[in-house]
Amino acid sequence: MPHLHLVTQDEVIVESLLPLLTKTGFKFSHSQRLDDSIETPHSSDLVILAPTQFSEQDFHTLQEHPLASGTEWIIISDGKPNPWLDKLMNLGVAYHFRKPLDLKHITDVLTDFYIELKEEHESRKSKPVSSNLDQFGLLLGSSAPMRLLYRLIRRVSQTEANVLLIGESGSGKELAARTIHQQSLRATKPFVAVNSAALTPELIESELFGHTKGAFTGAVKDHAGFFEQGNGGTLFLDEITEMPLSLQSKLLRVLESGEFTRVGSDHLQKTDVRVIAATNRQPLEAIEQGYMREDLYFRLAHFPIQLPPLRKRSGDIVELAQHFLAYRNHTTKTNKAFSKEALDEIAQYTWPGNVRELKHTVERAHILAVDEITLAELPSLSEPANSSEVNVEDIKPGITLKDAEKALIIATLDDCEHNKTQAADQLGISVKTLYNKLERYDENEEAS
Numbered sequence: 001m002p003h004l005h006l007v008t009q010d011e012v013i014v015e016s017l018l019p020l021l022t023k024t025g026f027k028f029s030h031s032q033r034l035d036d037s038i039e040t041p042h043s044s045d046l047v048i049l050a051p052t053q054f055s056e057q058d059f060h061t062l063q064e065h066p067l068a069s070g071t072e073w074i075i076i077s078d079g080k081p082n083p084w085l086d087k088l089m090n091l092g093v094a095y096h097f098r099k100p101l102d103l104k105h106i107t108d109v110l111t112d113f114y115i116e117l118k119e120e121h122e123s124r125k126s127k128p129v130s131s132n133l134d135q136f137g138l139l140l141g142s143s144a145p146m147r148l149l150y151r152l153i154r155r156v157s158q159t160e161a162n163v164l165l166i167g168e169s170g171s172g173k174e175l176a177a178r179t180i181h182q183q184s185l186r187a188t189k190p191f192v193a194v195n196s197a198a199l200t201p202e203l204i205e206s207e208l209f210g211h212t213k214g215a216f217t218g219a220v221k222d223h224a225g226f227f228e229q230g231n232g233g234t235l236f237l238d239e240i241t242e243m244p245l246s247l248q249s250k251l252l253r254v255l256e257s258g259e260f261t262r263v264g265s266d267h268l269q270k271t272d273v274r275v276i277a278a279t280n281r282q283p284l285e286a287i288e289q290g291y292m293r294e295d296l297y298f299r300l301a302h303f304p305i306q307l308p309p310l311r312k313r314s315g316d317i318v319e320l321a322q323h324f325l326a327y328r329n330h331t332t333k334t335n336k337a338f339s340k341e342a343l344d345e346i347a348q349y350t351w352p353g354n355v356r357e358l359k360h361t362v363e364r365a366h367i368l369a370v371d372e373i374t375l376a377e378l379p380s381l382s383e384p385a386n387s388s389e390v391n392v393e394d395i396k397p398g399i400t401l402k403d404a405e406k407a408l409i410i411a412t413l414d415d416c417e418h419n420k421t422q423a424a425d426q427l428g429i430s431v432k433t434l435y436n437k438l439e440r441y442d443e444n445e446e447a448s
């Protein structure tokens with residue numbers, strides 16, 4: 001039976017919620033403070049937190065708390081603006097109810113949760129113990145943070161809301177966006193993916209909104225932009241914080257009015273596109289640092305979804321490695337396996353490049369290994385990650401310029417914790433050039 005835990009010191013809330021909770025069927029427990037021992041923290045499926053006040057300290061405590069992952073959260077507050085509660089919402093908290101409480105609405109929400117959680121309990125029970133990774137849409141992973149992500153995606157897919165996906169590079173933002181599209185009513189319409197960082201600043205406006213013939217030098221014919229190409233479907237704007245601010249304000253206008261004009265034209269066109277944006281920066285920091293317009297953030301952040309980094313999904317790491325290996329074995333008709341040491345090394349590494357890095361590491365190891373994948377086939381995972389065949393320390397006469405460049409790029413990315421803008425800056429190249437090079441490496445690896 002799904003378990004709900006209520007954290008509050010407010011007796012009035014306990015008294016008003018208790019009858020609802022018994023009515024909806026939840027198993028129920030209550031503590032006054034989050035720190036109070038919750039005997040079986042992982043067994044709670046839903047937590048209602050109604051703090052008397054909520055400070056920065058509480059926010060950090062909560063993030064570290066064992067309940068923070070794999071559990072649905074509902075916040076009840078007195079309605080006073082509180083940036084720390086807003087931050088919690090950004091982490092994917094399901095609902096924020098403000099006092100005075102609408103008990104009828106809360107009952108409906110809790111009933112929905114109860115039905116979903118009960119179904120989940122039942123499907124978990126009927127699965128064999130040795131089950132492989134769960135898959136939801138295009139996303140793989142059975143860990144608690146992934147299950148929470150699946151639930152958020154399922155819910156948002158049924159709506160028309162714009163979505164902001166927040167997560168580190170390689171954590172699956174594009175896969176999540178494609179999954180939302182596939183599960184939505186727009187599934188049969190186009191999905192157009194645009195990497196804002198990889199577009200030349202001068203051309204980005206015409207790429208997005210299109211242009212008319214003669215609008216600028218080189219505009220030799222009319223061109224339909226991504227908003228037109230994606231009409232009726234979904235437009236995925238990756239790395240939204242790398243889009244010039246002036247264009248962010250144009251984008252905001254389109255999101256508000258559903259209208260745009262091609263560059264060089266004053267004919268207003270209607271668009272019916274759902275926007276899913278993504279960033280690997282924390283949006284509030286990006287706003288502070290001037291990478292993102294606050295008004296655009298609020299427009300997109302009706303539904304922010306945080307993708308968990310792989311290191312927070314420790315239960316998934318080995319399973320994913322086995323999955324990617326099985327896939328390679330299948331396509332190459334081989335039967336290679338990991339040694340125990342290799343699996344231990346994979347399990348304890350922190351994977352700053354997330355699933356992408358894990359996948360590439362496994363694919364490369366599969367190529368290098370004859371039969372068994374041992375530590376020798378894995379790049380030194382206990383050192384700062386280096387997913388190049390050539391280590392940066394090996395750059396000396398005798399290796400090709402291409403290999404040296406790749407090694408340096410990968411080492412710089414690791415050094416910058418996979419922040420591509422910073423890495424491009426250090427390398428003295430544009431972010432667009434960096435993307436092009438990385439894409440080429442991906443293609444070569446996938447072809448090999």
Ligand SMILES: Nc1ncnc2c1ncn2[C@@H]1O[C@H](COP(=O)(O)OP(=O)(O)OP(=O)(O)O)[C@@H](O)[C@H]1O
Pocket residue numbers: 138139140141167168169170171172173174175176238280355356357359
């Ligand atoms: N949950 C997942 N299940 C399966 N594969 C995944 C998952 N997450 C990421 N990947 C793999 O990692 C690669 C990168 O994923 P994706 O492009 O969605 O990440 P991203 O967060 O958009 O990265 P970036 O910010 O660098 O654009 C994909 O090729 C995919 O194979």
